[in-house]
Amino acid sequence: MLRTVVCVSGGGTNLQAILDALDQGRITNVEIRAVISNNPGAKALERAASHGIEGIVMSPKRYPDRESFNEEFTGKMCELDPDLIVLAGFLVRIPPQMVARFANRIINIHPALIPSFCGVGYYGLKVHEKVLERGVKVTGATVHFVNEGMDEGPVISQKAVCVEEGDTPEILQRRVMEQAEWILLPRAIDDIANGRIRVEGDRVVSCT
Numbered sequence: 789m790l791r792t793v794v795c796v797s798g799g800g801t802n803l804q805a806i807l808d809a810l811d812q813g814r815i816t817n818v819e820i821r822a823v824i825s826n827n828p829g830a831k832a833l834e835r836a837a838s839h840g841i842e843g844i845v846m847s848p849k850r851y852p853d854r855e856s857f858n859e860e861f862t863g864k865m866c867e868l869d870p871d872l873i874v875l876a877g878f879l880v881r882i883p884p885q886m887v888a889r890f891a892n893r894i895i896n897i898h899p900a901l902i903p904s905f906c907g908v909g910y911y912g913l914k915v916h917e918k919v920l921e922r923g924v925k926v927t928g929a930t931v932h933f934v935n936e937g938m939d940e941g942p943v944i945s946q947k948a949v950c951v952e953e954g955d956t957p958e959i960l961q962r963r964v965m966e967q968a969e970w971i972l973l974p975r976a977i978d979d980i981a982n983g984r985i986r987v988e989g990d991r992v993v994s995c996t
């Protein structure tokens with residue numbers, strides 16, 4: 789059983805996709821141990837509670853400085869001792885000590901086709917604003933392992949989504965969520981839980 793902790797910051801639609809996949813048997817061998825949010829008002833925490841999952845708030849705003857938050861956050865994660873950490877719309881930088889302690893055991897969903905539209909400042913709706921500004925015809929989502937960089941870890945999976953005439957950032961975000969994020973993230977978790985992928989150097993390879 790893969791003990792999993794999911795980190796969230798907002799609406800929690802990606803968390804919901806994971807919970808639905810668990811209920812429907814599209815994810816097996818996974819136990820969600822807890823959901824951690826930096827935002828006490830996150831709807832994602834309500835989604836966790838409705839599913840009987842412990843919600844924990846860890847906000848940098850409650851600490852005198854980032855280093856003390858990083859220490860406390862990493863300590864809490866070590867206490868939970870997950871096999872996998874899933875960043876599902878989590879907007880806080882993962883502490884370097886956590887990345888080191890959970891090497892190749894932290895995954896993230898990014899709402900674009902890495903290496904496009906990613907890195908510092910590219911998160912949530914801002915990503916889709918930049919996609920529309922640039923005028924690209926195809927965007928999508930990426931699931932990747934988290935390393936010490938920003939959106940630079942080994943890519944697990946990607947799915948392309950068409951940009952359509954008249955798209956607003958909100959319309960495009962919804963399409964990328966529905967057609968890519970909510971499909972890729974549960975599938976990646978199930979693949980990891982069932983030993984179908986592994987990291988080889990800086991790439992992800994299939995084990996099947």
Ligand code: GRF
Nearest residue numbers: 798799800801802803877899
């Ligand atoms: C989504 O666009 C996700 O790709 C990004 O954060 C946004 C909110 O996700 N990482 P959620 O509804 O909180 O899962």
